Amino acid sequence: MLPPILQNLRIPVVASPMFIVSGPDLVIAQCKAGIVGSFPALNAREKDGDPIQLEAWLTRINEELDRHNQSNPDHPAAPFAVNQIVHRSNARLERDIEICHRYKVPIWITSLGARTEVNAAAHDCGGIALHDIINNVFAKKAVEKGADGLIAVAAGAGGHAGPLSPFALVQEIREWFDGPLLLSGAIATGGAVLAAQAMGADLAYIGSPFIATTEAHAPQEYKQMIVQSGAMDIVTSSLFTGVSGNYLAPSIRNAGMDPANLETADASSMNFGGDSKPKAWSTIWGSGQGIGAVKDVVPAATRIDQLAAEYAAAKDRLAHL
Template sequence: MSLPESFRETLNLPVIASPMFLVSGPELVIEACKAGIVGTFPALNQRTSEGFESWLIEIQTALQAYEEETGRKAAPFGVNLIVHASNPRLAADLEICKRHKVPLIITSLGAVPDVVKQVHAYGGLVFHDVATVRHAQKAAQADVDGLIAVCAGAGGHAGVLNPFAFVSEIRQFFNGTLVLAGCLSTGRDVATAQVMGADMAYMGTRFISTQESQAVAEYKQMIVDSSAADIAYTSEISGISANFLKPSLSAAGLDPNTGKPLDAEVVTAKKELNLGEELTAPKEGASAWKSIWSAGQGVGAVHSIPCVSELISQLHEEYVEATVEYAQISREYMFKPVGRA
């Protein structure tokens, strides 16, 4: 197992609350870190770099106050940066991260060695999300500290690989921190990820339905009301295959199974609104399309909308129960002879 020292000192649970577009904000991040897991958010959830920096200041101020009041260390927080050339804010946002020494940078859409070097220069960590073994190998060559294996069933732009296969192949060439993403909703899921060979769990969908999430109430409730059968995997929305809630597709006039428009008017509106563009804030008049909501297949394990601290306490109880149970089960087989006498 490979966890950064800064994580070992502060985590109450090996979990990262993943950065979710238009969902993760300062309140969720602060409460996650106070409760002992890594809270993260996308830089692009703020319309401007100035707004992004204001969020960083808000988070750092709140966590510093928490540490002074309680005498306890908060868990690290992180920022997701889109490092693809199509992101015009990358340079400015990276400079802001360097100025505030953001503990963890999560990079997406390309592992860039120069970005890794700049983050390492101030003592930060870089985790990179990957959906294929080839991309994992390229990220490892870029000297990232951790890989986030985005497996089949994950919310948003998910991969198609089974987690058993993906983790096993990555571990053949990467000894850094390995984070597993995809359908992780309970403390038992977190424990299972570690038994499989991952160091941490990456949980997104479960944190959408929390009080501190920036998701609208209808989005949160739709997750509570849904099961794995209500998730559609389609490239029709953003041009990249991703998982979405079927009821939200239907409400937008799209085929719930494919995401394709059902009539010509919807086709025209989709083109005009540039549906799925994640590098800019939604355009004016695009409110209907903001109701196309992403989620992973783990929705079937979500039955409530608690505050973040309550959720993490529940996850911790489930995690401990699962690890104790596994220890008891494995002990039954530990000393039994194997093979022929």
């Protein structure tokens, strides 16, 4: 059974936290439209001596969602989540944990390593911790270290995607784990959300379709490339961060490289002390394989309306088979 905070969503969807792209505008729009919105803590950056941006973002999100809930008691906003990169190179981790604990962030998403102290901090302020994994071994380690739920990042997902079929990954996890399970990997329609549930996941974890929204903090060229591209335009490479990820081939070509002949890099090159990738790669844009379903740039609420309509239609279609 899902914990109360993940129940009563408009549709069973958590919006994934996207590097650079996810910020307060997008998160607030997603939550008001009835799905969990999220952002990476590292997206909130400030120059030395400036006020702490993460605190400003959390203040704004909490205040705007509270105003919405007071004005719409019958249709309250969904909760929000903050993603913590727990890799050892993230020098901000301890500071960001303290801030999220102080602001009582309701949902914590952890990536690139499972840390008991992060899960403990989430629990201590009344939150839940979800950890993203790419295989069953990492899934078991995450639960052993106190994660409440798992995000199965399968083949076709944007960003740091796993290599496994969603069918295989969900099947193996569900053999031993009956807690909250989210599925990520080329989910871009309401029908795909229902399919994720049919195979055993509780919720879908959707990122790339929200790049092509008006609230996304992404260059217009990036948004249009999402609209104009499809699954065949996605390239898998470890070159840009040291971990295998999925990227838009046109952005790689625009940077003067051949998407079919990229060098590789290993995990030792990962560094989250500042930007998560060198400035040389700043216009290499990530995406999952599901973007063929994205036909235009629209407000996040419109995208969620579409997902909700497709989800209802898919349920109706199956009921009449």
